[in-house]
Amino acid sequence: MSRALAGSAVLSVKLVFLGTGSGKPTPHRGVSSMLLFRDGEVLMFDCGEGTQTQLAKSSVRPGGISSVFLTHFHGDHVNGLPGLIGSFTLNQREEVLDIVGPKGMRRWFKTLRDLHILWPGFDLRVNEVEGKGIVMERDGFHVEAVGLRHRITAWGYSYIEQPRPGRFDVEKAKALGVPHGPLFGKLQRGESVETPDGTVVEPHQVLGPSRPGLKITYCTDTAPCDGAVELAKDADILIHESTYPGGDEKLAHSRGHSTASDAARTAKAAGAKKLVLTHLSQKYPRTDIFVEHARKIFEETIAAHDLLELDVDRREC
Ligand SMILES: [Zn+2]
Ligand SMILES: [Zn+2]
Numbered sequence: 001m002s003r004a005l006a007g008s009a010v011l012s013v014k015l016v017f018l019g020t021g022s023g024k025p026t027p028h029r030g031v032s033s034m035l036l037f038r039d040g041e042v043l044m045f046d047c048g049e050g051t052q053t054q055l056a057k058s059s060v061r062p063g064g065i066s067s068v069f070l071t072h073f074h075g076d077h078v079n080g081l082p083g084l085i086g087s088f089t090l091n092q093r094e095e096v097l098d099i100v101g102p103k104g105m106r107r108w109f110k111t112l113r114d115l116h117i118l119w120p121g122f123d124l125r126v127n128e129v130e131g132k133g134i135v136m137e138r139d140g141f142h143v144e145a146v147g148l149r150h151r152i153t154a155w156g157y158s159y160i161e162q163p164r165p166g167r168f169d170v171e172k173a174k175a176l177g178v179p180h181g182p183l184f185g186k187l188q189r190g191e192s193v194e195t196p197d198g199t200v201v202e203p204h205q206v207l208g209p210s211r212p213g214l215k216i217t218y219c220t221d222t223a224p225c226d227g228a229v230e231l232a233k234d235a236d237i238l239i240h241e242s243t244y245p246g247g248d249e250k251l252a253h254s255r256g257h258s259t260a261s262d263a264a265r266t267a268k269a270a271g272a273k274k275l276v277l278t279h280l281s282q283k284y285p286r287t288d289i290f291v292e293h294a295r296k297i298f299e300e301t302i303a304a305h306d307l308l309e310l311d312v313d314r315r316e317c
Contacts, residue, residue: 012311012312012313012314013036013037013038013214013216013311013312013314014035014036014037014309014310014311014312015034015035015036015037015216015237015239015276015308015309015310015312016034016035016037016058016060016307016308016309017033017034017278017304017305017306017307017308017309017310018030018033018034018035018051018054018055018058018306018307019031019032019033019046019048019050019051019054019306020032020278020279020280020303020304020305020306020308021076021279021280021281021282021306022076022221022241022243022257022279022280022281022282023076023281023282024049024076024282025048025049025050026282028285028306029280029282029285029305029306030048030049030050030051030053030054030306031048031049031050031076031077031079031080032045032046032048032071032076032077032220032278032279033045033046033047033048033051033054033080034046034218034239034278034304035060035065036159036216038140038141039140041064041066041067041138042060042064042065042066043065043066043067043068043069043143043159044065044067044068044069045068045069045071045157045218046069046070046071046077046078046218046220047068047070047077047078047079047080047081047084048075048076048077048078048079048080049075049076049079049080050080051080051081051083051084052080052083052084052087054306054307057307058307058309059309062084062087062088063088063091063093063095065084065097066095066096066097066098067097067098067099067100067136068081068084068097068098068099068100068101069100069101069135069143069157069218070099070100070101070102070105071101071102071148071154071155071156071157071218071220071221072101072102072150072152072153072154072155072221073101073102073104073152073153074152074221077220077221078101081099082112082117082118085097085118085120085124086117086118088120088122089118089119089120089121089122092121093120093121093122094121094122095122096122096123096124096125097120097122097123097124097125098125098127098136099124099125099126099127100127100129100135100136100143100145100157101127101128101129101155102128102129102152102153102154102155103128103129103130103153104128105126105128106126106128109124109126129145129155131147132144132145132146132147132227133145135157140161140162141159141160141161141162141213142160143157143158143159143160144157144158144160144231145157146158146227146228146230146231147227148219148220148221148222148225148227148228148231149222149223149224149225149227149228149256150221150222150223150256150257151255151256154220154221154222154256156217156218156219156220156222156227156228156231156232157217157218157231158215158216158217158218158231158232158235159214159215159216159217159218160213160214160215161213161214161215161314162213163210163211163212163213164210164211164212164213164314165188165189165190165203165207165210165211166207166208166209166210166211167207167208167211168184168187168188168206168207168208169206169207169208170184172205172206173187173201173206176195176199176201176205176206177195177196177197177199177201178193178195178201178206179195179196183195187201187203187206187207188203188207190203190207191203212234214236214312214314215234215235215236215237216235216236216237216239216312217231217232217235217237217238217239217240217270217272218239219231219232219238219239219240219241219266220239220240220241220278220279221241221243221256221257221279222241222256222257222258223252223253223256223257223258223262224253224258224262224265224266228240228266228270229266229269229270230270231270232266232267232270232272233270233271234270234271234272235270235272235273236272236273236274236312237272237273237274237275237276237310237312238263238266238267238270238272238274238275238276239276239278239304240258240263240266240267240275240276240277240278241257241258241263241277241278241279242258242259242260242262242263242277242278242279242280242290242294242303243255243257243258243259243279243280243281244257244258244259244260244281245259245260245281245284245289245290245292245293246259246260246261246290246292246293246294247259247261247293249261249262257279259293260277260290260291260293260294260301261293261294261296261297263275263277263294263301264293264294264295264296264297264298264301265297265298267298267300267301268297268298273300274300274301274302275294275298275300275301275302276301276302276303276304276310277290277291277294277301277302277303277304278303278304280303280304287303287304287305288303290303291303
């Protein structure tokens with residue numbers, strides 16, 4: 001079932017949480033993986049062990065996955081990827097699969113091929129992240145990476161859409177003689193139109209200032225750091241690790257992790273609009289304890305659970 005974060009599902013991006021636990025999968029909570037659906041394309045963030053089983057339980061068609069972003073090489077974030085690629089091969093996938101992640105991926109895939117663990121019949125386009133910045137550009141959006149603070153190299157990612165046109169002023173358009181109908185759509189798409197009495201109306205006459213595109217930030221694994229705040233700056237949705245609920249900051253930070261309170265502080269410092277907690281310790285089967293800690297600092301917080309689907313309405317963001 002889909003839960004709307006804001007408004008209707010029209011023009012929405014959908015997030016599907018496949019695994020939301022830390023460390024190892026349990027019958028109740030898988031390990032890290034999340035999907036982002038946008039106009040005909042599916043991006044996967046992390047692919048922990050058991051991701052394929054979670055996919056099978058969801059409504060997702062795995063063949064639609066075009067790109068995989070790996071945050072770091074800890075097993076709870078990558079162990080599911082060889083299996084997923086193996087299944088793509090069995091299913092005779094032909095489309096290129098983009099894989100973005102830390103340095104070392106080429107070596108990893110070479111070994112998997114050399115040992116005949118994988119023999120993909122499609123291209124794996126590997127992009128090893130070497131520094132912060134844009135790691136993928138597509139029509140309508142790009143993905144940026146920023147380094148986090150973990151026990152090994154870890155990258156967080158932000159999905160950022162191109163700025164959207166300004167709000168369409170219906171009353172102004174009517175006053176200028178534009179009839180309700182297809183001409184409205186043309187103006188909204190930035191095209192000038194001619195009214196029935198021959199007047200030319202330009203888009204700038206009826207559109208407000210352009211608005212920033214939707215931004216969704218995926219930030220795990222990390223102790224609190226400037227990089228996380230920078231990555232999540234003004235994000236509409238910040239998905240942040242919360243391995244511990246709260247009060248365990250010293251322990252969390254010594255292991256390169258965050259508490260729910262840390263995640264909330266990062267969301268607040270970054271000016272994010274919503275916070276979704278994930279990478280929850282398997283020691284805590286319930287999620288309310290994480291949310292309670294975070295909401296003391298950042299009210300707009302929820303905790304993810306496996307197979308949670310969120311519709312993020314672009315018009316409201
Ligand atoms: Zn982890
Ligand atoms: Zn880790």
